Amino acid sequence: MRIGLSIEDRVVAPSTVLKKLAALPKNNLLSRALRELGRIERTLFMIEWHSDPALRLRCRAGLNKGEAGNKLTRAVFFHERGEIRDGSFESQAYRASALNLVVSAIILWNTVYLSRVVDHLRSGGDDLPAALLRHVSPQIWEHINLMGTYDWSGKARPAAGEFRPIRVPRPAFLAA
Numbered sequence: 001m002r003i004g005l006s007i008e009d010r011v012v013a014p015s016t017v018l019k020k021l022a023a024l025p026k027n028n029l030l031s032r033a034l035r036e037l038g039r040i041e042r043t044l045f046m047i048e049w050h051s052d053p054a055l056r057l058r059c060r061a062g063l064n065k066g067e068a069g070n071k072l073t074r075a076v077f078f079h080e081r082g083e084i085r086d087g088s089f090e091s092q093a094y095r096a097s098a099l100n101l102v103v104s105a106i107i108l109w110n111t112v113y114l115s116r117v118v119d120h121l122r123s124g125g126d127d128l129p130a131a132l133l134r135h136v137s138p139q140i141w142e143h144i145n146l147m148g149t150y151d152w153s154g155k156a157r158p159a160a161g162e163f164r165p166i167r168v169p170r171p172a173f174l175a176a
Contacts, residue, residue: 068139069103075141076102110138113166120166 006012024031049055077099086092114136118128158164 065137065139068137072106072139072141073099073103075146076106106141106144107138110140113163114138116163117166
């Protein structure tokens, strides 16, 4: 009860409570009670999982989105085969932060241009239902040159408020 109230009243962070609980000996009464409670919750979820196909689809969709993010991160970080080999913790944190920055920039770029493409298609009379658009992910990179070197100099950038033009397929391509 005290732990629950402490978390609810924001006296202590839940992560701090979990660290303290993890440090308790396995035969501690509170530790055993929480493990048993976790087993009950896991059992109830497994029963619900097997009996509800819609829940399985939602979970699978969430897992696929997470995996798409992991694939993008691995694609950006292919040079060292996805391993940070720097010796110091500072260097590792620096590399991880840079990786997150590049991945976030790619996702932002894709989000902006995907919304522009949707607006362009809708202004042309195409009907794009929201139910279909929610399956389009900005975590794609096939159109981005991932050579492992990124230029942050700012050269050849469109002016503020301007975008690169949307490439519209040629009629001959659409006819094929």
